[in-house]
Structure formats: C-alpha cells, structure tokens
Amino acid sequence: MDFDLMQRVFPFFLEAAWITIILSVLTAILGLTCGILGAAARLSRFALLRFVGAAYVSVIRGTPALIQLFILYFGGPQIGIQLDAFEAGVIGLGLNAGAYMTETIRGAIITIDKGQIEAARTVGLSRLQTMRYVVLPQAMRLMIRPLGVNINALIKATALVAAISVVELTYTAQRYIGSTYKPFEMFLIAGILYMIIIYVTGQAVAWLDRKARIN
Amino acid sequence: MGLDFSVIPEYLDIVLWGAAWTIAITIGAAIVSFFGGIFLAVVALYASIFVRLPFRAFAFLFMGTPLLLQLFLIYFGLVQVGIDVPAFMAGVIGLGLHFAVYNSELLQTSILAVDKGQVEAARTLGLSRMQALRKVVIPQAIRDVVPPIGNNMIALLKDSALVSVIGVSELTLSAQRAIGSTYRPFEFYVLVAVIYYIINIFMEAAQRRVERRIQASK
Numbered sequence: 316m317d318f319d320l321m322q323r324v325f326p327f328f329l330e331a332a333w334i335t336i337i338l339s340v341l342t343a344i345l346g347l348t349c350g351i352l353g354a355a356a357r358l359s360r361f362a363l364l365r366f367v368g369a370a371y372v373s374v375i376r377g378t379p380a381l382i383q384l385f386i387l388y389f390g391g392p393q394i395g396i397q398l399d400a401f402e403a404g405v406i407g408l409g410l411n412a413g414a415y416m417t418e419t420i421r422g423a424i425i426t427i428d429k430g431q432i433e434a435a436r437t438v439g440l441s442r443l444q445t446m447r448y449v450v451l452p453q454a455m456r457l458m459i460r461p462l463g464v465n466i467n468a469l470i471k472a473t474a475l476v477a478a479i480s481v482v483e484l485t486y487t488a489q490r491y492i493g494s495t496y497k498p499f500e501m502f503l504i505a506g507i508l509y510m511i512i513i514y515v516t517g518q519a520v521a522w523l524d525r526k527a528r529i530n
Numbered sequence: 531m532g533l534d535f536s537v538i539p540e541y542l543d544i545v546l547w548g549a550a551w552t553i554a555i556t557i558g559a560a561i562v563s564f565f566g567g568i569f570l571a572v573v574a575l576y577a578s579i580f581v582r583l584p585f586r587a588f589a590f591l592f593m594g595t596p597l598l599l600q601l602f603l604i605y606f607g608l609v610q611v612g613i614d615v616p617a618f619m620a621g622v623i624g625l626g627l628h629f630a631v632y633n634s635e636l637l638q639t640s641i642l643a644v645d646k647g648q649v650e651a652a653r654t655l656g657l658s659r660m661q662a663l664r665k666v667v668i669p670q671a672i673r674d675v676v677p678p679i680g681n682n683m684i685a686l687l688k689d690s691a692l693v694s695v696i697g698v699s700e701l702t703l704s705a706q707r708a709i710g711s712t713y714r715p716f717e718f719y720v721l722v723a724v725i726y727y728i729i730n731i732f733m734e735a736a737q738r739r740v741e742r743r744i745q746a747s748k
Contacts, residue, residue, distance in 0.1 A: 374723075374727070377726070377727040377730040377731070378688065378723040378726045378727050378730070379688040379689070379690075379691035379692075379702070379723075379726055380688070381691045381692060381694075381702065382691055382702065382719055382722055382723045382726065383723070385702075385715065385719045386715075386716065386719040386720060386723065389709070389715035389716070389719065390715045390716030390717075390719050390720070391716075393532070393533060393714075393715070393716040394533070394716060471595070471596040471597070472596070473596075474596030474597070474598040474599055475596075475598060475692075477598060477695075478598070478695055484599075485596055485598050485599045485602070488599055488602065489602050492602055492606050493606075496606070496610065497610075498602065498603050498606035498607040498610055499603070499607060499610070502595075502599060502600075502602070502603040502607070505595070505599055506591055506594070506595045506599065509594060509595045509596065509599070510590075510591075510594040510595065513594050514594075
C-alpha cells in the first residue's frame with residue numbers, strides 16, 4: 316500500500332468527489348421531478364397519458380443507462396440537441412432515475428386504501444382535493460425509504476458519466492490507475508469517498524423517515 | 531446532419547455478434563453471481579469471525595461503490611498482481627462478483643427464514659451439518675429468492691454494457707466500432723437499445739415462467 320502516493324493524489328479525488336456530489340444532487344432533483352410527473356401520468360384518468368407514462372418506464376428500465384447516456388450525448392447533435400458532457404450526464408441520469416422513481420411513487424400511492432378515497436369523495440372532496448389532503452400525506456411517508464434506495468442507486472450510477480469524460484470520482488480513479496498502476500490504492504480512495512457520500516445521504520433519508528413517522 | 535438508418539444493414543452482423551457476446555457475458559456472470567452468492571451467504575452466516583470479517587468488508591465495499599469503479603479495480607488489479615486475464619474474463623468476474631454480493635444479501639435472509647425444525651429433522655436422520663445445509667436448507671432458501679434474484683439478473687444484463695469500457699467486445703463496443711467507421715452514433719445506439727430491450731423482454735418472460743413453476747411446486 317503506497318500511502319505516500321495516496322496522500323498526494325487525495326486532493327484531486329476530493330475535488331472530483333465534489334463534482335460527484337453536485338451531479339448527484341442535480342440528478343436527484345430532476346429524477347424526482349420526472350418521477351412525480353411519471354407517476355401522475357401513470358395514474359391519470361386519460362388513457363393516452365397512462366400509455367406515455369408506461370412507455371417511459373418500460374423503455375428506460377428495459378435498456379442500459381449507459382446506452383441512454385450515449386444516445387443523448389453522442390447521438391443528440393444529430394437530432395439538434397447539443398449538450399456538454401456534464402449536462403448530458405445530468406439529463407440522461409435524471410431521466411433514468413425518474414423512471415425508477417415513477418414506480419416507487421406510484422407504488423406508494425396505490426397502497427393507500429381505496430376505502431379512504433371513496434370516503435373522501437363521498438364527503439364531497441374533489442379528485443384533486445382527495446389526492447392532496449388524503450392520499451398524498453399518507454403516501455409521502457411510505458415513499459421516503461424506497462426513494463432513498465433509488466437515490467442510493469443514483470449516486471452509484473453517476474459513475475457512468477466517466478464514460479463520457481466528466482471528471483468525477485470514477486473518471487479520476489480511472490485516470491490515476493492508468494498513470495500510477497496502483498489500482499487498489501485508487502479504488503480505496505474513491506471507494507471510501509463514495510461510501511461517505513452514500514452514508515451521509517442514507518442518514519438524511521433515515522432522519523426524514525423518522526420525522527415523518529412521528530407526526 | 532439528419533438521420534439515416536440505411537447504414538445499419540451493412541454492420542448488422544457485427545452488432546449481432548456483439549449481442550451474442552452480451553448474452554454469453556450475462557450467462558457467465560449470472561452463474562458466477564449465483565454460486566458466488568450462495569458461497570458468500572454461507573460464509574456470512576456460518577464461518578468463524580476471522581473468515582467472516584474480511585468477507586463482510588468486501589461485501590460492504592462492493593455494495594457501496596459503483597460497478598464501473600469495481601470493473602477498473604478488477605481489470606487493472608488482476609494485471610497488477612500478475613494474473614493476465616482476457617478482458618472478457620475480467621468482465622465476467624467483475625459483474626459476477628458485484629451481483630454475488632447482492633444475491634448473498636437476499637440469500638442470507640431466506641436461509642435464516644427456513645424452519646429450524648427442518649435442520650433438526652435432517653440431523654436426526656443422520657445428515658451431517660454440511661449435508662443438511664446443502665440438501666435441505668439451501669434448496670428451499672433458493673426457491674424463496676427466485677423473484678428478486680431474477681430481478682438482479684435482468685439488472686445484470688443492462689449493467690453488462692459497462693464492460694465495454696474495459697474493452698470487452700460485446701454489444702455496446704461493437705456498436706462503437708460501427709460508429710467509428712460510419713459516424714452515425716444515434717442510429718447505432720438506438721439499434722443497440724432496441725436489442726437490449728428485446729433481450730430484456732425475453733428474460734422477463736422467462737422469469738415469469740420460472741416463478742409460475744415455483745408457485746405450482748409449493
């Protein structure tokens with residue numbers, strides 16, 4: 316174990332970890348947005364919206380995230396979409412995470428007892444009001460933990476943007492493995508930084524979950 | 531630049547060969563992850579603490595880091611310690627180990643869920659501890675985790691695209707070769723996505739069939 320080398324390259328890994336964090340946060344925000352829209356579409360009254368939602372989930376979950384990134388980044392210019400690698404990474408990974416989150420959010424909503432919805436409608440609440448005052452407050456609590464699992468997967472998936480040369484943790488590790496021939500050391504530094512990011516995120520999710528349970 | 535899908539037929543055989551390799555890698559890695567998962571689960575539950583701890587650390591590290599990073603470690607790490615494996619083998623080992631860790635987590639829970647009375651009965655009948663585990667406990671534990679392991683195998687198919695980065699000539703890398711000579715990334719990546727999607731559909735159908743058979747055998 317070459318600790319001296321590890322110490323020297325560590326600052327570069329820290330910088331890269333920062334990029335991974337920013338990438339994860341932006342991807343999570345876009346993913347959640349797509350997830351909410353996707354779930355709304357899948358639960359819609361309109362058959363067309365339901366179809367669009369189902370097709371989105373099926374296509375994204377049925378193909379590799381790496382290929383989705385490549386289509387967006389390398390194929391995008393051919394259909395008039397010009398993105399730099401970082402933007403393509405956020406949009407590609409966000410759309411990908413959104414499909415998984417769609418299913419999580421939808422799953423939490425449909426577990427709410429039908430009787431409650433009928434009761435709320437009988438009392439005179441509109442469909443939207445029923446959603447807002449009866450279903451969502453309960454469903455939100457149920458979806459915190461599984462969304463946490465989605466976010467955990469999303470943080471690890473940010474490594475894929477190394478393949479389109481975004482200088483984040485995995486790209487940095489790859490570059491230093493190539494130039495120093497010390498794969499174990501570089502893996503260890505990057506691995507520990509990933510685990511810190513994932514651990515902190517996990518704690519935040521657990522905290523939210525506890526908070527939601529007390530009320 | 532516009533789209534022109536007419537370039538595809540000329541390179542279709544290269545891409546389809548790549549698809550065959552993707553299927554081979556997925557099957558190879560699935561086998562490694564299945565038996566590796568059983569092995570890791572047994573170690574985690576029954577081995578002495580000195581054996582268990584390093585394996586625990588390994589599982590912890592593999593669950594907390596991206597697959598791509600692990601592939602770099604295995605590919606370059608094996609070369610580093612003097613084991614020169616072809617990229618294909620490194621890909622199978624890397625993907626297999628990654629999913630073995632996830633399968634092991636599933637199996638540990640299901641092994642513990644098998645009724646204790648079963649082990650006692652097997653032991654009374656004269657089976658050794660190892661035999662009881664191998665012939666009584668593990669078969670039942672596996673039956674219970676078939677649906678989630680099936681999901682892992684489908685995830686494995688999609689993650690097999692990552693081994694293109696360490697130079698395994700599977701579907702993704704074959705498409706990149708075709709793109710290298712045609713400069714038509716959109717067309718070929720969409721083609722590749724369609725092929726993955728079709729393999730995915732077959733795997734999901736197979737998964738449903740297996741699940742139905744297991745349901746019937748219960």
